[in-house]
Amino acid sequence: MGKGVRIQELPGLGTRYDVDLHSSSGERVSIVVSRDGKRHLYVFTAVGDDPAAVLELTEEQARKVGAVLAGTFFSD
Amino acid sequence: MGKGVRIQELPGLGTRYDVDLHSSSGERVSIVVSRDGKRHLYVFTAVGDDPAAVLELTEEQARKVGAVLAGTFFSD
Structure with a gap:
């Protein structure tokens, strides 16, 4: 199940999960799970940082x- | 668990789930689960239809x- 998901510890903050959607147009999803349980969901629909x-x-x-x-x- | 999720059958297509985020700025998520298993994820960050x-x-x-x-x- 772990394939296609990059996990990065963010010291003091929580954990970041990058889910690769194998899209040539840059579509991807990042989720930051904070220590307090909150989630930030970042949806990328194009190549780039925004x-x-x-x-x-x-x-x-x-x-x-x-x-x-x-x-x-x-x-x- | 069902609270805050509106479910709507889309005949011939699949099922649509609207998750209310109780946001005054219109933030919400819609997910259409197609019969073939595909999901379309719609993220709204403002009031409106787009x-x-x-x-x-x-x-x-x-x-x-x-x-x-x-x-x-x-x-x-």
């Missing part, structure tokens, strides 16, 4: 989005 | 991003 979108998610919000993406989301 | 970023993810890519977000990602 994300097209940045979202700050609480742990609960991130869990919901994650479950939908992973296909494990079930409504009550 | 997403700031759209990504097409394979099922495997979506599972990786989802696991990182949900906090269940472990590298090999």
Whole structure:
């Protein structure tokens, strides 16, 4: 499962995960999981350093989005 | 878990999940899970109909991003 994900410790901050989407147009996703549980989601849609979108998610919000993406989301 | 996620069947296409981020600035995430497993991720960072970023993810890519977000990602 670890293939295609680069993990980098950010001392004092948390952990950064870069998910390679194998896109020649530079599409990729970076997620920074902070020590307090917050997630910052960076979505890149083009080659370069500037994300097209940045979202700050609480742990609960991130869990919901994650479950939908992973296909494990079930409504009550 | 279902709270804050609106689910809509898209006949013949798949299922759309809107995750409300309770943001006054319009931040939200929509995910369309297609019947073939593909996911389209729409990230909105402002009020309005235009997403700031759209990504097409394979099922495997979506599972990786989802696991990182949900906090269940472990590298090999």
